[in-house]
Amino acid sequence: MEISQDTVVTMHYVLKNDNGDIIDQSTEERGPLSILQGHGNIIPGLEEELLGKSKGDTFATVISPEHGYGEYQDTMVQIVPLSGFRSEDENEQVQEGMQVQVETNQGPAVAIVTKIEEEDVTLDLNHPLAGETLHFEIEVVEVRSAEENEIEHGHAHGPHGHSH
Ligand code: ZN
DSSP: OBTTTTTTEEEEEEEEEEOOEEEEEETTTTBBBEETTTTTOOOOOOOOHTTTTTTOOEEEEEEEEGGTTOOGGGEEEEEGGGGOOSSSSSSGGOOTOEEEEEEEEEEEEEEEEEETTTTTTEEEETTTTTOOOOOEEEEEEEEEEEHHHHHHHOOOOOOOOOOO
């Protein structure tokens, strides 16, 4: 069976950056990754590369930021007042490098605290891989037709399904 819209693809993957550093990979422990093809579960560039591939296929592909996590945008770096982060609990004080949930015009988003200076907090709302050229090595482990409820939910279910 070939990978097409609404198939569930199970794959092993290794993701490296331009320097050859491994950024992410499937492991024996976590098992291969299962995705529902054509529903934006993964970046558009990789969905495109998967089309037409079959079980057992292995390939390497290089994906530009445009087809990956987007270009790095300076406008997505914002400075907000520290007073918005005050917490009663001393152990929950905001720190550099922390991920925080913020409200944006497009709804909730995750930002990384890149700097804290006096009363200002700098938040970076870019995806951590924005601007990166992505080097994937893929092994297609399995391809099957999606169940109806997987298509409804927009994601793949594991071997035992799930309840949401
Ligand atoms: Zn579901």
